Amino acid sequence: MSVLVYLEHADGAVDEPSLQAATLARSLAGDHAPQALVASDTVPLGLGGPLPVATVHVAAHEAFGSYAPRAVAEAIVELAERQEATAVVGPGTERGNEVLAHVAAILDLPLAANCIAASTTDDGAEVTRVRWGGSLLEHARIHAPRTLLTVQPHAIPADTDAPAPPAIESFTPSLSAAALARRVVERVGAATGGISLADAKVVVSGGRGAGSAEGFAPVEELAALLGAAVGCSRAVTMAGWRPHTDQVGQTGTKIAPDLYIACGISGATQHMAGCKGAKRILAINSDRDAPILASADYAVIGDMHEILPAISAAIRAAS
Numbered sequence: 001m002s003v004l005v006y007l008e009h010a011d012g013a014v015d016e017p018s019l020q021a022a023t024l025a026r027s028l029a030g031d032h033a034p035q036a037l038v039a040s041d042t043v044p045l046g047l048g049g050p051l052p053v054a055t056v057h058v059a060a061h062e063a064f065g066s067y068a069p070r071a072v073a074e075a076i077v078e079l080a081e082r083q084e085a086t087a088v089v090g091p092g093t094e095r096g097n098e099v100l101a102h103v104a105a106i107l108d109l110p111l112a113a114n115c116i117a118a119s120t121t122d123d124g125a126e127v128t129r130v131r132w133g134g135s136l137l138e139h140a141r142i143h144a145p146r147t148l149l150t151v152q153p154h155a156i157p158a159d160t161d162a163p164a165p166p167a168i169e170s171f172t173p174s175l176s177a178a179a180l181a182r183r184v185v186e187r188v189g190a191a192t193g194g195i196s197l198a199d200a201k202v203v204v205s206g207g208r209g210a211g212s213a214e215g216f217a218p219v220e221e222l223a224a225l226l227g228a229a230v231g232c233s234r235a236v237t238m239a240g241w242r243p244h245t246d247q248v249g250q251t252g253t254k255i256a257p258d259l260y261i262a263c264g265i266s267g268a269t270q271h272m273a274g275c276k277g278a279k280r281i282l283a284i285n286s287d288r289d290a291p292i293l294a295s296a297d298y299a300v301i302g303d304m305h306e307i308l309p310a311i312s313a314a315i316r317a318a319s
C-alpha cells in the first residue's frame with residue numbers, strides 16, 4: 001500500500017502528534033515505508049532526526065511561512081496523486097484535522113478523524129477511532145479509492161527507532177489563488193506565557209471554583225513557579241474569565257502532561273475527556289465528594305485560594 005503522511009513541524013522538529021501519525025502510517029503501509037509531506041517556506045529544514053518514513057517531500061512555498069490550511073491541502077492532493085497514494089494520514093490536531101478535512105473536500109472523499117488503529121481492506125480500510133470525547137471507540141469501514149484519516153494525539157506511542165534519517169526532496173506545489181487567500185496574517189501571544197497547553201509537562205487549571213478572572217492569580221503564580229501552562233474548564237471560558245485557547249476538555253484542548261493540577265474543577269465527563277492522558281492528577285477541591293476525586297491520584301480538600309498560595313510559598317521557601 002502506498003501511504004502518504006502529512007507532518008506538522010515547529011522550531012525545526014516534527015511534533016509529537018505527527019510522529020504518532022507517521023507511526024500509524026508505517027503500520028498501514030505494510031512492506032513499503034510511507035512517504036511524508038511537510039509544508040515549509042524554508043528549504044532545507046531540519047526535522048529533528050530519524051522518522052519512520054522513506055522520503056520527506058518538502059512542499060516549498062512562501063505561503064507556508066504562516067498557517068494556510070487550504071494551500072497545504074492542495075499540496076497534499078498534488079503529491080498524493082503523483083505518488084498514487086492509496087491512503088493519506090495526518091495528525092489529529094486541530095490543524096491536522098482541518099487540513100485533512102480540506103483534502104477530503106477537494107477529493108470528495110470521506111475522512112475518518114481521530115483514529116487509533118487502521119488496516120487495509122479490499123476496497124478501503126477498517127479503522128478504530130475515538131468518538132464522543134473518548135467515551136466511545138468506534139470500529140468503522142471506509143469504502144473509498146483513497147483512505148483519508150487522522151490519528152488521535154497521544155493515543156499511540158511514537159516510533160522513534162527508525163534506522164536512518166529519511167531522504168529529503170522538495171517540490172513547488174501549484175496553489176490556487178483561493179487557497180492562498182486563506183492564511184494566518186497575524187499572531188497574538190497566548191496567555192500561557194509561551195508554554196503550549198497541548199505539550200506542557202505540567203498544567204495547572206482553574207475551574208468555576210476560582211470565582212472570577214482575578215481568582216486565577218494564584219493559578220498563574222503556581223504555574224509560573226512550576227514552568228507549567230495554565231488551563232481551565234468550560235465554565236470558566238463561558239464566564240469570559242479565560243480565553244477558549246486555555247480550555248481543557250472535549251471541546252477544548254486534549255492534554256497529556258506528567259502532572260495535571262485541577263483546582264476548583266468538579267470533573268465533568270467533558271472536562272475529563274481532555275485530561276485523561278495526564279500521567280498524574282492532583283485535585284484541589286473544597287468538596288470531598290467532587291467527581292474528579294474518582295480520577296485523581298492525589299487530592300487536597302480545601303479552599304484553592306488558601307491552598308495554592310501555600311504551595312507557592314513552600315516552593316519559594318525550598319528554592
Ligand SMILES: Cc1cc2nc3c(=O)[nH]c(=O)nc-3n(C[C@H](O)[C@H](O)[C@H](O)COP(=O)(O)OP(=O)(O)OC[C@H]3O[C@@H](n4cnc5c(N)ncnc54)[C@H](O)[C@@H]3O)c2cc1C
Binds near residue numbers: 210236249250252267
Ligand atoms: C457538549 C459539551 C461539551 C463540553 N465541553 C467541555 C470542555 O471541553 N471542557 C470542560 O471543562 N467542560 C466542558 N463542558 C461543560 C462540563 O459539562 C461542565 O459544565 C464544566 O466542566 C464544569 O466546569 P467546572 O468544573 O469549572 O465547574 P463546576 O462543575 O461548577 O465545579 C466547580 C468545582 O469547584 C469546586 N469549588 C468551588 N469553590 C472552590 C474553592 N474555593 N476551592 C476549591 N474548590 C472549589 C466545587 O466543589 C466544584 O467541584 C461541556 C459540556 C457540554 C454539554
